[in-house]
Amino acid sequence: MNRLTVPGRILVTVLILAGLWGLKWLVVDSGYVLKKSVSESQSVARIDLPDAPKNAATAVPQADMPSDKEAALTTPEIRWQCWAWNAQMGLFFANGGPKTTEGSLMAKNNVNLNLIRQDDVPQMQASLIKFASEYKSNPKTTEGVQFVTIMGDGAPAFLAGVNPELEKLGPEYKAQIVYTCGKSLGEDKLMGPAAWRDNPQSAKGGLCAAYLRDGDWNIVVKWCGDNGIKVNPDEKTYDPDAMNFVAADSYIDAAQKYISDYAEDRPVVVNGKATGETKHVAVNSVATWTPGDVMIAEKKGGLISVVSTKEYRSQMPCVVIGIKKWMEDNRPVVENIIDAIAKGGDQVKSYSAALNKAGEISAKIYKEETGPYWVKYYNGVSQADKQGQVVELGGSRVHNLGDNIELFGMGQGSTNVYKIVYTLFGDVAKQLYPKLMPSYPPADDVIDLSYLKAVAGRTTTKADADKVTFNDDDAIRQKVAEKAWNIEFQSGSNKLTPASQKTLQSLFNDLVVASNLRVELHGHTDNVGDAATNRTLSEARAFAVKQWLEQKSPTNFPDGRLSVIAHGSDNPLVPNSTPTGRAKNRRVTVVMGK
Numbered sequence: 018m019n020r021l022t023v024p025g026r027i028l029v030t031v032l033i034l035a036g037l038w039g040l041k042w043l044v045v046d047s048g049y050v051l052k053k054s055v056s057e058s059q060s061v062a063r064i065d066l067p068d069a070p071k072n073a074a075t076a077v078p079q080a081d082m083p084s085d086k087e088a089a090l091t092t093p094e095i096r097w098q099c100w101a102w103n104a105q106m107g108l109f110f111a112n113g114g115p116k117t118t119e120g121s122l123m124a125k126n127n128v129n130l131n132l133i134r135q136d137d138v139p140q141m142q143a144s145l146i147k148f149a150s151e152y153k154s155n156p157k158t159t160e161g162v163q164f165v166t167i168m169g170d171g172a173p174a175f176l177a178g179v180n181p182e183l184e185k186l187g188p189e190y191k192a193q194i195v196y197t198c199g200k201s202l203g204e205d206k207l208m209g210p211a212a213w214r215d216n217p218q219s220a221k222g223g224l225c226a227a228y229l230r231d232g233d234w235n236i237v238v239k240w241c242g243d244n245g246i247k248v249n250p251d252e253k254t255y256d257p258d259a260m261n262f263v264a265a266d267s268y269i270d271a272a273q274k275y276i277s278d279y280a281e282d283r284p285v286v287v288n289g290k291a292t293g294e295t296k297h298v299a300v301n302s303v304a305t306w307t308p309g310d311v312m313i314a315e316k317k318g319g320l321i322s323v324v325s326t327k328e329y330r331s332q333m334p335c336v337v338i339g340i341k342k343w344m345e346d347n348r349p350v351v352e353n354i355i356d357a358i359a360k361g362g363d364q365v366k367s368y369s370a371a372l373n374k375a376g377e378i379s380a381k382i383y384k385e386e387t388g389p390y391w392v393k394y395y396n397g398v399s400q401a402d403k404q405g406q407v408v409e410l411g412g413s414r415v416h417n418l419g420d421n422i423e424l425f426g427m428g429q430g431s432t433n434v435y436k437i438v439y440t441l442f443g444d445v446a447k448q449l450y451p452k453l454m455p456s457y458p459p460a461d462d463v464i465d466l467s468y469l470k471a472v473a474g475r476t477t478t479k480a481d482a483d484k485v486t487f488n489d490d491d492a493i494r495q496k497v498a499e500k501a502w503n504i505e506f507q508s509g510s511n512k513l514t515p516a517s518q519k520t521l522q523s524l525f526n527d528l529v530v531a532s533n534l535r536v537e538l539h540g541h542t543d544n545v546g547d548a549a550t551n552r553t554l555s556e557a558r559a560f561a562v563k564q565w566l567e568q569k570s571p572t573n574f575p576d577g578r579l580s581v582i583a584h585g586s587d588n589p590l591v592p593n594s595t596p597t598g599r600a601k602n603r604r605v606t607v608v609m610g611k
Contacts, residue, residue, distance in 0.1 A: 057289025058249040058259035059449060077363045077480050082374055083113030083121035090117060090129040095350070096162040098135035098144055101383045103307065103395040104199030104335035105166060106375035107415035108132070111361030115382045122360050126353035133162070134383050136267050138231070141165045142179040149183050149190045149340050156346070163343050166198060168205070168232030169334040169435060173443030175231075176338075177457040189342045191458070193465045196355050197334040197421055197435070199362065201306065203397045203412025205333055206325030207237045208275075208313060209302035211406070213323045217244035217498070220323075222257040225302040226265050226274040230446045230454065232333050233268060233304035238445055239332070240324045243498035243527075243609070250449040255283035255296050263300055272309035275300045276317045307394045307411045308386070314410060318402030322409040327397075328497055328611065330532040331434055334416070334424060344468070351468045359472065362417040363480050420482040422473055425466055432570065436460045437526055487577035493535050493610035501590070501606045504562060509546075511557035513565065521565055524607065528566065529573045531609055536579050538562050539606040543599035544586040552585030559583060562605050 099105055109132065113121030117130050135141055141162075148161025167175055176192055183190045213220040217240070227234040229252070237260060241248050247259035255261055263279065265271035280299035285292045303313060303320065313320055326333050337358075344351045364371035376395065377388035394411030402408050416424070426433030443457040473479070502524055505514040513521070528536055540559030542551040559581040567574045591598045 058247040058256040058286070077367050079368050080122065080360065080364050080371070081120055082370065083110070083124075084119045085114060086119045087114070088117045088119045088121065088124040088129070090124065090127065092127055092129045092350075093157065094159070095128065095130050095164065095354075096133065096144075096148075096159075097130060097164040097166070098133050098141050098162050099166045099382070100136055101134060101308065101379075101385065102166070102201075102335060103204060103379070103391060103411070103413035104201055104415060106199070106372065106379065106391075106395060106413075107362030107365050107417070108166070108198045108358045109361070109378040109382060110365055110371050110375040111357040112378070114378055122357040123354070126357050128350060128353050128357060130354070132382050135165075136269065138167070138175065138228070138267075139178075141167070142175065142182075145179055145192055145338075145340060146182050149186055149342070152340070152343060153186050153190065164337060164339045166335050166337055168201070169194070169197065169336040170235045170332050170438050170442040171231040172336055172338070172463070173439055173457040174446050174454060176463055177443075177454050180458050180463070183340070187342075189345070191341050191463070192338050193341045193344070193463050194336045194338055194435075194439075195344065195351065195465050195468050196337040196358065197416050197424060198337060198358055199335045199413060199415040200330075201232075201326035201333040201335075201412070202330065202414045203322070203325045203327030203409060204310070204394070205233050205236060205304075205306040206310060206327075206409075207233075207240055207302065207304055207323045208310060208320040208408075209323045210319075211321050213302070214321060214495075217246065220244075220260060220302075221246055222255075222259070222261070223302050224255070224261045224263060224298045224300050225304055226263045226271040226279070226300045227304035228265050228268055228271060229262060230450065233271070233306060234262070235332065235442050235445070236324060236326065236329060237262075237302075237304050238449075239329060239530075240498070243500060245500060248449060249286075251286075253283065254286045254291075255298050256286050257296075258287065261298070268305045268309045269312070271303050272305045272312045275303045275313060275320070307413075310408075310410050311394065314400065314402035314408050316403065318404035318406060318408075320402075320408065321406065324497060325409070325412070327409070327412055328531050328534050328609075331424075331530045332438060334435060334438070336435075341465070344465075348468070348471075352471050355468055355472045356476075359416075359418040359421070359476075362415040362420070365415045366417060366480075417480050417482070418473060418476060419479050421469055422479070423482045425464075425469065427466065427470065427473065431572070432529075434529075436464060438530070439464070441526070487535060487575060492580075493537055493608060496608055496610040497531070497534060498609045499606065501604045503601075504558075504605050506558055506561070506603070509554070511554065511561045513561060521562070524562075525566055525569055528607070528609070529570065532573065534609040534611055537582055537608040537610075538579060539582045539584060539608065541584050541588060541602060541604050541606065542586050543602045544589070544593040545599065548585055548587075552583050552587075555585050556581060556583030559605055 111122040117123045144162040151158035151160040180191045241260050249256040249259040249261045252262050252264045285294040285296050376392035379391040380388050397412030422428050424434050439460045446454050505517040538559040540555030542555045563579045589602045593599050
């Protein structure tokens with residue numbers, strides 16, 4: 018019997034593999050045999066968030082620099098996992114190094130802390146679960162970690178993943194938020210083509226690499242909501258009328274996907290229905306933070322910061338999450354940790370020597386780059402990328418005690434900003450991914466301010482959170498977002514109806530999250546009545562909205578932030594020929610910019 022030659026065997030193997038691939042395509046991929054479930058792209062409402070603390074150096078006594086020598090402490094070691102994020106520099110300065118050093122603020126408070134870089138979110142969750150599981154039977158366990166720091170707006174998804182497992186040990190073992198180390202102030206961003214910044218609608222059909230349901234992804238979703246762009250929650254399909262996503266393993270992987278020209282063949286969907294077409298699409302935008310943004314600029318270039326936490330200033334505090342049972346068992350220790358971080362924040366905010374030291378410590382903890390590198394991108398810079406295009410990179414700030422008091426609504430007349438941030442972004446993830454995240458822990462269940470209140474109560478001198486100021490004569494030069502709001506007024510009047518209160522609350526929340534942006538309130542009417550009367554009425558209605566916002570929160574809407582522009586009936590959205598059309602034309606359009 019004749020045997021196949023080597024080339025013959027190779028040919029047969031290729032034909033078999035091709036046949037199997039074709040069978041797999043017919044049965045699975047094509048949808049002809051097994052019909053696929055397709056998710057429809059969704060419009061996301063404007064994400065309404067309140068104002069955040071603002072950072073400004075306040076005169077505080079300069080502390081001694083911590084040494085590089087590890088402190089000889091007899092107290093049990095506390096383990097803490099953290100990302101590479103510059104918002105933690107107050108914490109790092111307070112500790113003096115990866116492990117607590119002599120002369121540091123932590124050592125003075127008798128805290129023995131080990132800071133460990135961990136960029137992998139599931140590993141952070143696993144480390145918390147490991148600690149709690151061991152701690153239940155062995156309070157002296159050295160397994161797992163007691164604390165992690167993550168993006169505050171990503172906490173709903175993080176806790177939705179970890180708390181159900183922790184609560185199997187008992188409700189007292191849940192993870193809770195107790196403090197914030199700082200915030201992102203430009204470091205976290207949507208990087209995309211310059212055309213997206215100039216015309217947000219051109220982002221439709223974009224493909225963005227991001228770690229899904231976390232803070233950087235939130236920036237993209239918020240920006241889409243602000244500009245009326247749909248979001249496609251299905252990372253396996255492509256919607257040309259929506260923002261599409263590639264699921265990255267981390268913020269670094271998101272950057273690398275753009276750098277490596279990552280692309281996929283995806284079935285096209287329109288209004289939630291497959292068209293039968295397949296499209297080859299490549300990543301053309303990224304949600305990331307430093308050093309991801311620096312990698313993109315230096316290794317490939319071509320993207321700018323479309324929008325970031327520089328504009329969405331209150332969106333992303335760096336929250337401290339710990340195991341409830343351990344914290345309650347060690348309340349004085351937790352309070353001493355918060356006290357040291359707060360003082361470390363004061364030092365970094367006030368003295369360049371402390372900032373430089375924190376940068377040096379960052380390099381040791383992250384095991385990457387140098388101290389000056391981290392200081393540079395803590396401050397934020399504008400530099401030319403590989404293609405010669407100027408791009409904004411980096412930007413974070415630390416928090417002190419005053420910032421936390423304002424952020425959590427503990428000051429007189431202040432709002433619990435973080436509770437609103439947590440709830441709103443939790444709702445967004447729940448809306449877009451109901452199967453993956455059908456629920457998340459309520460804010461009141463996972464925010465414990467008792468430790469912060471204790472520290473604030475015994476601290477006699479507190480450095481204030483800084484304030485954002487605006488000049489009355491400055492106008493918006495670069496538009497970030499524009500959207501019409503259907504705010505109801507009494508007929509022919511500038512008096513708000515009771516039904517308008519909910520809309521105004523949403524508008525309030527949306528504007529205060531973007532606390533670094535100016536706001537123009539454009540008043541419009543229908544064509545009933547003469548033009549002069551309509552212009553006067555549109556101005557009065559826009560002023561009514563302005564006054565409502567300023568009276569609700571003077572600190573969030575300082576003088577010069579809001580301005581009014583009256584259009585009367587000059588710019589209808591639709592014909593005024595029907596009652597429905599006229600109602601749509603009676604509106605206030607909100608423009609945010611800088």
